[in-house]
Structures are given as C-alpha cells and as structure tokens.
Amino acid sequence: MPENASRSTVIRRYAPEDEDAAVDVWSRAGGPAHPFIPGEGEGERARKMREVYLVHAENWVAETDGRVVALLGLLDAEIGGLFVAPEAQGTGVGRRLVEHAAALHGSLTLEVYEKNTGARGFYARLGFVEASRRVDEEYDEVMLRLTRPATENRA
Template sequence: MYTISPLDKSDYQEMIEVWEGSVRATHDFLPESRILELKPLILDQYFDAVQLFGVKEEGRILGFLGIHETDIEMLFIHPEARGKGVGKTLLLHAIEDLNCTKVDVNEQNKQAVDFYLYMGFQIAGRSPLDGQGEPYPILHLSLR
C-alpha cells in the first residue's frame, strides 16, 4: 500500500513539521513551552542519532520512523494521514525488516500506548520522568 524509503538531512525540515503537527495532535499534555524546547533538539540532535525511514505520497512525507539498533526511537504521522495505515506500515517495517523489539512511549499519549499494545507490544517497565528528566512518565514496551 505504502512505499517506505530512507530519509536524510534533506528531509529534516519537512520531518520537523510532521513531528510538530503529530505532537500537537497527540501530546495534549505537553505545554507549548515544552514543544518549543524539544523542537530544536529533535531537529539538531535526535534526527542525526537514528536511522530514518518515511512514507511519502506525491513527494510529501506522511509519516516517519527513527530507529537505533532494536529500538524504535520515533514514529510520527502527519495529522492528515492518521488512521490511514501509515503508522502500521512503518511499525511493521521496523519489526519485520529491521528487527526492532522495543519502544518507549509517553504514558499520557493514550492513542500511542493503545496502538503499540494492539500491535503486540507489552509494558515491560515505567519511568516517572522522560528522557530530559521532565515529569512526563514513559512506558517501556517490548514485543511479546
């Protein structure tokens, strides 16, 4: 249904727009100040730390995936593409083709938690703080 291709630095600007739109659609627990703090970190550091793959349609990025070893580090879908199989396609690529078995997700992002549980992940642990030490609990999920 969708074709997945590697993404690179030339895609970063469009990816950060997809990231921001996705976060605003799903992370309603984050204050505006936190989104603005995270945006340059994602753009200037986090994209460079992972292998990136995306789904494009008519040249536009509908969603993207970032992995490191067997960890899914990021999976973000353009708000207009949500519910159309883009996330599932990218996640199955990560699992079946890239041997990913773990993902961390904000506990307060109920839609993402439900999605990963539906796709076969289970809760393996919980941290009360996010990766930057902020009070946004993280669930550590792994495949059954």
C-alpha cells in the same frame, strides 16, 4: 474506489532534504499527542529534533504521493519516535513503518508516555506489551517501556 486507493505510499530512508517536511510532521503530530509537554512541536524541542534526533537516529519516512507523511526514528531495535501527520493517521502508514522496523530488527522496544492513550492503543493493536515503567524526570511524566517479540509471520 476508496479515497486512499489511488495513493502510492513508499517507505524509504530519511534524507537531509526531508528535514523540513519531517519536522513539520513531528510538530503537527507531536503537539496533539503530547499536550502535557511544554513547547512540544516548537522552539527548543524543534531544535533538538533537527540537530540531534534527525542526525543520530536511523530515520525512515513514509511518503504518499511524493509528500512525507510519517517519520520513524530507530536506535538499533528501539523505536525512538513514530510520528504520523494528522491527515495520514488511520491510513495504515504507521503500521507499515513499525512492520518495516520489525523486518529490519526483529523484536522491538519503545517508550511511550502513559498519558498518550492513542499511541498506547495503536501499539497494543500491533502486539506490544508493557515491560516496565519509569518517571521521566524532565517532565515528571510516567513512561511505559513496551516490547514486541520477533515473529515469523505477523499479519
């Protein structure tokens, strides 16, 4: 039996009691994904995560064996953030969260830093394509806007 076969993963709405676990996942996943963002995963960025993003977005978590391993933030049909704990990356949990968002909203959009090649590859495998690009003035980094149309039967 494969190592992950015995694990049970559930996608559910974020609850206030998930805050510490969700911020931990964000911190451990966001720092390595965005090494070009000063203070990513800590300090002022962590405060914003707790006080703004977790409060105002429609958040979903993936929980494996009772532990939060991924966080998805939605602003209507836009993915505002997807963070998967390093130990859960490659297990399909990120894909499941994106497909959950698609089931809720149909077509999806998101922005990703051009330098975040891992995320760009992940989203390309899920059918996202570049629609536009802009410079994030706060960090002087190129952001790509990606879109994925709604589909009837995406495997």
